[in-house]
Amino acid sequence: MKLSGACLCGAVAFEGEGTGHFHACHCDMCLRWGGGPALGAPLTVSELRGEDALSVYASSEWGERVFCRTCGSHVFWRMRDGSQAFAFLGALDQADELTLSQEIFTDHRPKGLALAGDHLRLTEAEFLRSIGAGADTPD
Ligand SMILES: [Zn+2]
Ligand SMILES: [Zn+2]
Incomplete structure (x- = not known):
């Protein structure tokens, strides 16, 4: 499906093709980086x-985290070789239409947090x- 998105201040905008799904990652790097x-x-x-x-x-030998230098919005996580990219859900205009398909590093999930x-x-x-x-960890 077609996806579009932007950062909070609007300096960055993008379009592309998505799968209709998103995933949640609870790894230590994601938690520290994103809160x-x-x-x-x-x-x-x-x-x-x-x-x-x-x-x-x-953030690792294979992954990088891309954010707006003005407003700090998290925009992409991508492989440094360009083979794969993910847009952060909050940056997407179609966030409400996407389905959670996978939750990873569940043993690192913050206590009290459960995704339905x-x-x-x-x-x-x-x-x-x-x-x-x-x-090795993927991030
Ligand atoms: Zn921005
Ligand atoms: Zn992660």
């Missing part, structure tokens, strides 16, 4: 306006096994 779980929707970006307003933080619905729930070990990784 809570990261909600990310897979996105193939077709148009990006205001790219020079974006800051990029390389019938979706896949994976602990850190289960998630790493599912992507064929060893002890």
